[in-house]
Amino acid sequence: MPLPHSSFRFAPRQRLIEPPAPLETVLAEEPSPDFGEAIPENYDLDILHALVQDPFRIFIYWELQPAIWNTMRSLFSEDDISGLKTVLRLEEMTEGYEAYFDVPSRGSYWMAVYPGKQYQFEIGVYHAQFGFIAVLRSNVAQTPRGTISPEVDGDSKFRVGVEQFMRILEVSGFGSYKDLAATVLDEEAFEYNRAFEHLPESLRALIAQAARGEAISDEELEALPRHLRDLITAIRRQGGAALASAALLHFVPEILRWRLYEEEGRAPQIFPPPEISPRFLLGSSDLTLIPMKKFEWRPDIAERARSGRSRD
Amino acid sequence: MEQGLLALVLHAHLPYVRHPEYPDFLEEDWLYEAISETYIPLLFAFESLLRDGVKFRVTMSVTPTLSEMLADSLLQERYLAHVDRLVQLCEMELHRTRNHPEMHSTAQMYHEHFSTARSLFSDHYRKNLLNGFRNLQSAGVLEIITSGATHGFLPLVMRPEAKRAQIEVGRQNYRKHFGCEPRGIWLPECAYDPGDDRLLAAAGIRYFFVDAHSLVFGNPRPKYGIYSPVRTPSGVAAFARDVETSEQVWSSESGYPGDPDYREFYRDLGYDAEYDQIKPYLHSDGVRRNIGIKYHRVTGKVDLHLKQPYVPEWASARTAIHADDFIENRKRQCRSLAQFLGRKPLIVSPYDAELFGHWWFEGPQFLNTLIRKIHFDQDEIRLVSCAEYLDEFGEIQSQQPSASTWGAEGYNRVWVNPNTDWMYKHLHVAEGRMIELANGHQRAEGVRRRALDQTARELLLAQASDWAFIITTGTAVQYAVKRFKDHIGRFTRLYEGIKRDAVDESWLAEVEAKDNLFSEIDYHVYQSSS
Numbered sequence: 049m050p051l052p053h054s055s056f057r058f059a060p061r062q063r064l065i066e067p068p069a070p071l072e073t074v075l076a077e078e079p080s081p082d083f084g085e086a087i088p089e090n091y092d093l094d095i096l097h098a099l100v101q102d103p104f105r106i107f108i109y110w111e112l113q114p115a116i117w118n119t120m121r122s123l124f125s126e127d128d129i130s131g132l133k134t135v136l137r138l139e140e141m142t143e144g145y146e147a148y149f150d151v152p153s154r155g156s157y158w159m160a161v162y163p164g165k166q167y168q169f170e171i172g173v174y175h176a177q178f179g180f181i182a183v184l185r186s187n188v189a190q191t192p193r194g195t196i197s198p199e200v201d202g203d204s205k206f207r208v209g210v211e212q213f214m215r216i217l218e219v220s221g222f223g224s225y226k227d228l229a230a231t232v233l234d235e236e237a238f239e240y241n242r243a244f245e246h247l248p249e250s251l252r253a254l255i256a257q258a259a260r261g262e263a264i265s266d267e268e269l270e271a272l273p274r275h276l277r278d279l280i281t282a283i284r285r286q287g288g289a290a291l292a293s294a295a296l297l298h299f300v301p302e303i304l305r306w307r308l309y310e311e312e313g314r315a316p317q318i319f320p321p322p323e324i325s326p327r328f329l330l331g332s333s334d335l336t337l338i339p340m341k342k343f344e345w346r347p348d349i350a351e352r353a354r355s356g357r358s359r360d
Numbered sequence: 361m362e363q364g365l366l367a368l369v370l371h372a373h374l375p376y377v378r379h380p381e382y383p384d385f386l387e388e389d390w391l392y393e394a395i396s397e398t399y400i401p402l403l404f405a406f407e408s409l410l411r412d413g414v415k416f417r418v419t420m421s422v423t424p425t426l427s428e429m430l431a432d433s434l435l436q437e438r439y440l441a442h443v444d445r446l447v448q449l450c451e452m453e454l455h456r457t458r459n460h461p462e463m464h465s466t467a468q469m470y471h472e473h474f475s476t477a478r479s480l481f482s483d484h485y486r487k488n489l490l491n492g493f494r495n496l497q498s499a500g501v502l503e504i505i506t507s508g509a510t511h512g513f514l515p516l517v518m519r520p521e522a523k524r525a526q527i528e529v530g531r532q533n534y535r536k537h538f539g540c541e542p543r544g545i546w547l548p549e550c551a552y553d554p555g556d557d558r559l560l561a562a563a564g565i566r567y568f569f570v571d572a573h574s575l576v577f578g579n580p581r582p583k584y585g586i587y588s589p590v591r592t593p594s595g596v597a598a599f600a601r602d603v604e605t606s607e608q609v610w611s612s613e614s615g616y617p618g619d620p621d622y623r624e625f626y627r628d629l630g631y632d633a634e635y636d637q638i639k640p641y642l643h644s645d646g647v648r649r650n651i652g653i654k655y656h657r658v659t660g661k662v663d664l665h666l667k668q669p670y671v672p673e674w675a676s677a678r679t680a681i682h683a684d685d686f687i688e689n690r691k692r693q694c695r696s697l698a699q700f701l702g703r704k705p706l707i708v709s710p711y712d713a714e715l716f717g718h719w720w721f722e723g724p725q726f727l728n729t730l731i732r733k734i735h736f737d738q739d740e741i742r743l744v745s746c747a748e749y750l751d752e753f754g755e756i757q758s759q760q761p762s763a764s765t766w767g768a769e770g771y772n773r774v775w776v777n778p779n780t781d782w783m784y785k786h787l788h789v790a791e792g793r794m795i796e797l798a799n800g801h802q803r804a805e806g807v808r809r810r811a812l813d814q815t816a817r818e819l820l821l822a823q824a825s826d827w828a829f830i831i832t833t834g835t836a837v838q839y840a841v842k843r844f845k846d847h848i849g850r851f852t853r854l855y856e857g858i859k860r861d862a863v864d865e866s867w868l869a870e871v872e873a874k875d876n877l878f879s880e881i882d883y884h885v886y887q888s889s890s
Contacts, residue, residue, distance in 0.1 A: 082838070083845060084842035085846050085849025086849060087849050087852065088786075088852060091785075095788070097518060097784070099772070100763070100771070101771065101773050101776050102770075102772065107776055190763070192763040197580055199579050201757060203757075206583045212700065220576055
């Protein structure tokens with residue numbers, strides 16, 4: 049596992065012993081906190097950006113200017129306008145699934161996603177009759193795979209055998225994932241074990257097998273959510289069950305984090321807090337709020353809204 | 361017989377902290393402490409190795425913000441005043457400890473340490489440590505590389521023009537200070553996003569560094585793991601950090617700096633001294649802080665008040681033992697790796713330079729001893745620089761490394777999380793606006809030109825990865841927030857002034873005087889390619 053970043057610059061300079069209190073009379077007056085210059089809260093712009101945090105999380109923020117509603121008035125009748133609402137659309141580009149979220153016209157969201165996928169987001173308006181009309185589209189956000197590649201080099205000079213690669217994983221420090229998985233099985237390691245014990249039985253069995261370096265079958269991989277299962281299966285088909293077990297272990301910290309958070313609404317100190325509502329085993333598509341009726345990509349609407357022009 | 365190669369890589373970086381508007385500014389101490397404790401001791405060690413005929417190669421990044429601070433006359437003068445005060449305090453300490461033999465030899469050591477630092481800084485380096493780094497590069501022992509202009513965290517920069525500006529301004533600044541093109545770059549926080557290598561290739565960069573999982577999780581699977589660089593799709597080489605050597609030095613449990621004989625960082629005279637005695641050496645707010653004189657050793661896992669007196673000779677002896685241990689471990693590692701890899705492994709050991717000297721007081725001495733022993737005492741491992749390795753081992757595997765950073769958990773969590781997510785809208789809007797200004801002003805002159813260049817400086821300063829890092833780690837949060845908002849605020853005012861053709865010239869001059877780095881900057885660096 050990567051080591052925590054450490055740096056001279058800002059490592060805590062906390063006092064580990066209580067120093068004698070300075071005399072109040074010799075202290076300078078406490079300066080009022082300076083939090084810097086005033087900065088705009090909003091920019092009167094239409095913005096939608098997606099930032100990858102890690103293989104399982106994307107941060108999205110957006111601003112949709114009120115002017116958009118002027119344009120909508122030129123497109124819809126007053127009755128229809130009252131039925132419009134602002135909606136965020138997620139598209140997983142690899143397989144093309146999508147999800148919709150009821151959102152305000154300005155805000156941000158931490159999205160639970162999957163490793164090794166491309167995501168794009170759209171902000172638009174939704175109407176029960178007309179469906180979703182996209183106004184803004186985000187950048188494409190690619191989540192890291194978070195584990196080893198299912199592919200070996202096509203050039204025989206650089207093709208690596210499974211056994212050698214397993215050894216490379218060990219000597220490169222990736223054996224620590226195995227250690228972690230072994231720890232979760234250890235009843236003495238309370239925090240880890242507690243999380244482990246709360247996992248579904250099939251998933252516990254799968255992790256235990258991987259931690260012991262035992263082969264895992266396609267059927268046993270059924271315990272994983274589909275996107276992870278597909279990834280591990282691809283590795284298994286190419287490199288065999290042992291490599292698939294090693295890859296599965298790279299996701300154990302996330303599985304435990306999800307479970308702890310779901311159980312207690314907080315993550316213990318062994319992991320940094322997940323900070324979002326995790327849906328690791330459900331997947332973002334389960335957040336779907338609105339059944340899709342119609343998709344229309346209309347980036348020109350934002351432009352029209354800004355320029356104040358009505359629809360031709 | 362040679363079994364493997366070792367690349368020692370030191371990353372020297374501090375954010376740009378310079379406050380001419382105040383006579384005394386707490387956060388400027390970061391630079392002054394690093395000069396006395398890290399940069400001068402490292403230069404001194406490397407120069408002594410060179411004088412003694414030791415053949416060695418070390419790769420070292422000196423970031424553009426650090427270079428600019430080291431070359432800044434105001435900060436040079438303030439450093440001298442800072443170290444003068446420390447020398448004066450050491451003289452008082454010599455007197456105070458004269459009847460305390462367990463402390464007196466340490467007091468003598470500090471007196472010599474700070475006096476030497478002062479004299480080297482003033483006379484040998486003529487107040488600019490870049491002179492020392494340049495000379496070592498010319499002598500062929502240091503390979504100095506560049507970094508992002510202000511250590512901007514590239515994966516979270518939205519526009520390619522803005523990423524390119526971080527790299528290009530860093531490269532130009534390197535040319536200004538070191539008189540040649542950089543061959544390598546330290547990507548800030550080792551943060552790599554697939555595709556960023558194209559920008560490096562366009563800047564003529566030959567190599568960069570990533571964390572281990574970048575190659576191990578790369579596509580296709582790496583034949584030599586992290587023990588050989590890979591060739592990214594753009595042709596730029598990526599070298600991966602070796603986890604084992606990192607842990608040996610960094611680990612709080614098993615790392616060398618935790619040895620009981622080494623100096624204890626957290627027990628400091630700033631807290632131990634009588635308040636009246638120490639007050640003249642504190643900042644104007646009179647609050648007790650670390651001042652860099654520490655009389656105790658690590659001792660063990662005991663409370664600070666139970667720490668035992670520091671014995672310089674004991675600590676010195678430990679550096680030799682740890683250097684031997686490091687070499688023996690590398691020999692074993694290389695022998696084992698060479699056998700199953702079928703080639704000589706390259707072990708890349710990158711560290712924050714400031715670990716050596718500031719956190720680990722004896723670190724520079726450890727490096728000095730380590731390099732001597734590698735040269736004189738064995739022939740199984742050889743120190744190489746990364747460019748030297750690429751020249752010698754031309755054929756390396758092609759791979760798309762995985763997105764990665766060297767932060768906790770290996771991705772972007774340290775820099776984008778619920779405590780820092782509010783920053784990115786401002787940064788991304790500023791990126792777009794800067795590009796808009798650059799594209800809209802092909803040939804600006806006079807005040808407008810100055811305003812455009814300053815706008816570019818403000819964006820770069822706001823982008824420093826340090827602000828989000830500080831906020832996440834919760835250390836100097838108020839200062840980081842202030843700095844971020846100051847730069848976004850100044851950027852916004854400049855942008856609006858330029859758009860309205862109403863730049864306040866006297867205010868512009870004030871801002872230029874405060875945020876005065878990158879005199880060579882040219883806002884056209886933000887123009888979109890046609």
